[in-house]
Amino acid sequence: MVNTSVTLSGLTLTNPVIPASGTFGYGYEFAEIYDINCLGSFSFKGTTREPRFGNPPPRIAETASGMLNAVGLQNPGIDKVISEELPKLRRVFHKPVIANISGFSVDEYVECCARIDREEGVGLIEVNISCPNVHNGGMSFGTSPESAAQVTKAVKAVTTKPVYMKLSPNVTDIAAIARVCEDAGADGVSLINTLMGMRIDLRRRAPVIRNVTGGLSGPAVFPVALRMVWQVYEAVKIPIIGMGGVSTAEDVIELMLAGATAVEVGAANLTDPWACPKIIADLPRVMDKYGITSLEEIIGGAHHG
Amino acid sequence: MTDTVFTILENRPIAKNTYEMVLSGGTEGIRPGQFVNLKLPGYYLRRPISVCDFGPGRLTLIYKVVGHGTEYMAGLTPGAQIDTLTGLGNGYDTAPSGERPLLIGGGAGVPPLYALAKKLLSEGKTPAAILGFNAKEEVFYKDEFSALGVETFVTTVDGSCGVKGFVTNAMDIPYTYFYTCGPMPMLRAVYDKSVTSGQFSFEERMGCGFGACMGCTCKTTGGHKRVCKDGPVLTKEEIVW
Numbered sequence: 001m002v003n004t005s006v007t008l009s010g011l012t013l014t015n016p017v018i019p020a021s022g023t024f025g026y027g028y029e030f031a032e033i034y035d036i037n038c039l040g041s042f043s044f045k046g047t048t049r050e051p052r053f054g055n056p057p058p059r060i061a062e063t064a065s066g067m068l069n070a071v072g073l074q075n076p077g078i079d080k081v082i083s084e085e086l087p088k089l090r091r092v093f094h095k096p097v098i099a100n101i102s103g104f105s106v107d108e109y110v111e112c113c114a115r116i117d118r119e120e121g122v123g124l125i126e127v128n129i130s131c132p133n134v135h136n137g138g139m140s141f142g143t144s145p146e147s148a149a150q151v152t153k154a155v156k157a158v159t160t161k162p163v164y165m166k167l168s169p170n171v172t173d174i175a176a177i178a179r180v181c182e183d184a185g186a187d188g189v190s191l192i193n194t195l196m197g198m199r200i201d202l203r204r205r206a207p208v209i210r211n212v213t214g215g216l217s218g219p220a221v222f223p224v225a226l227r228m229v230w231q232v233y234e235a236v237k238i239p240i241i242g243m244g245g246v247s248t249a250e251d252v253i254e255l256m257l258a259g260a261t262a263v264e265v266g267a268a269n270l271t272d273p274w275a276c277p278k279i280i281a282d283l284p285r286v287m288d289k290y291g292i293t294s295l296e297e298i299i300g301g302a303h304h305g
Numbered sequence: 306m307t308d309t310v311f312t313i314l315e316n317r318p319i320a321k322n323t324y325e326m327v328l329s330g331g332t333e334g335i336r337p338g339q340f341v342n343l344k345l346p347g348y349y350l351r352r353p354i355s356v357c358d359f360g361p362g363r364l365t366l367i368y369k370v371v372g373h374g375t376e377y378m379a380g381l382t383p384g385a386q387i388d389t390l391t392g393l394g395n396g397y398d399t400a401p402s403g404e405r406p407l408l409i410g411g412g413a414g415v416p417p418l419y420a421l422a423k424k425l426l427s428e429g430k431t432p433a434a435i436l437g438f439n440a441k442e443e444v445f446y447k448d449e450f451s452a453l454g455v456e457t458f459v460t461t462v463d464g465s466c467g468v469k470g471f472v473t474n475a476m477d478i479p480y481t482y483f484y485t486c487g488p489m490p491m492l493r494a495v496y497d498k499s500v501t502s503g504q505f506s507f508e509e510r511m512g513c514g515f516g517a518c519m520g521c522t523c524k525t526t527g528g529h530k531r532v533c534k535d536g537p538v539l540t541k542e543e544i545v546w
Binding site for chain 1: 306308344348349350351374390509510511512513515516517518519520521522523524529534
């Protein structure tokens with residue numbers, strides 16, 4: 001009998017598998033096809049103060065072993081998320097959910113986080129300071145240590161639940177950003193958001209994505225995510241939620257060995273809607289294969305000395 | 306949504322760059338106007354293809370070769386298996402069609418109207434069809450529509466087959482309602498020319514095809530809709546160009 005449970009800042013998950021924000025909506029598309037209570041938790045669609053349409057289409061492109069998206073934080077806005085999405089979600093998901101919050105100003109982050117913090121059923125707040133697809137917001141807060149610290153401090157001042165800052169890989173030194181978040185009071189960090197990329201349509205001689213650039217995700221980014229989780233683990237003491245191209249139970253274990261306490265699964269949900277339950281079901285077999293009895297014991301297990 | 310492994314029975318060219326693929330596998334719950342999403346080895350995202358025809362255990366898809374994925378599909382031979390998500394999208398609503406609905410298809414937008422024609426006929430209605438193409442060598446399914454007993458008009462831009470011009474050049478006939486699928490400029494022209502209400506089937510680049518990623522959202526009079534999940538069929542009244 002293997003033990004798959006892990007604990008994030010006091011929040012115990014029956015397993016470390018968490019669908020990543022933006023690939024799981026507010027849960028019901030998946031609740032229609034499987035019991036989503038098998039998940040460790042899930043991170044809901046990035047939510048802002050105002051409702052957003054996002055970027056004009058096309059906002060998706062395929063890449064080798066991955067995809068680009070430039071959705072641009074489409075969401076119904078915090079009011080509707082609290083009044084409609086969360087009550088609907090509670091009917092199908094009975095575990096604490098991860099609230100993913102984004103913004104265009106420190107005030108917006110503060111207001112949204114303060115409001116979502118009061119919601120029963122929210123176990124942890126993941127603050128997205130790394131969306132590459134919006135202008136004057138999102139990633140601009142996560143690429144400078146000063147503003148990352150500023151958002152962290154401001155959000156921590158108005159919340160009681162664990163706050164995890166979601167970091168951008170589009171920086172020179174992600175460990176430095178993680179460190180300032182830790183110093184500013186973050187309870188943990190989530191990484192990585194997508195890597196900025198683009199494709200050009202040869203027929204039209206123009207970018208495939210209307211926004212020109214998009215965020216790269218999928219198995220193509222896994223080694224980059226793994227490297228960054230490794231570096232951040234060596235730089236901070238707070239827990240890490242690792243993500244980036246995770247598609248198999250082996251990937252989960254590899255990311256945990258690099259230092260992740262829990263693991264988010266993103267693009268894989270889109271190509272195989274049953275990706276997460278398949279990974280969860282396969283974990284005991286893979287743990288057995290590598291002589292792992294408790295997942296909690298392997299966190300950072302590849303760092304020696 | 307159902308995940309099914311289909312087996313290819315036939316895969317053959319039926320017009321310029323256009324292939325008909327017949328597959329065997331579970332088709333329960335499929336409705337006209339829906340699409341399936343095919344997982345092709347070596348390609349990360351699935352390929353959404355509209356359902357042309359279906360029966361118990363049998364699915365027909367028609368696709369145009371436009372990129373690497375569809376090129377790969379064209380090379381598949383009978384016996385090959387494809388992991389397929391079925392039952393995607395809302396499909397056409399036949400309730401408001403009236404006695405004489407008009408089906409207006411352009412190029413790769415023609416296939417979904419075939420299953421719709423069969424459904425309308427089964428409900429005792431007498432649909433007519435206008436099938437638009439660029440040129441004679443691109444024309445397909447004219448005979449198949451006619452064989453159903455549907456009065457069928459073909460238009461070609463260069464006049465090499467049927468009425469010269471666009472589908473809108475053949476729309477001056479009586480109809481009670483319309484259903485259309487085709488390239489965006491054609492949908493817009495049909496919208497402007499049409500004299501009744503109708504339903505439009507849209508196409509967009511999709512990430513997942515089942516409503517999770519918000520990659521294909523469009524604006525409608527009823528708010529933001531996902532082409533893959535809330536569409537691909539929208540009513541004339543919902544459309545915001």
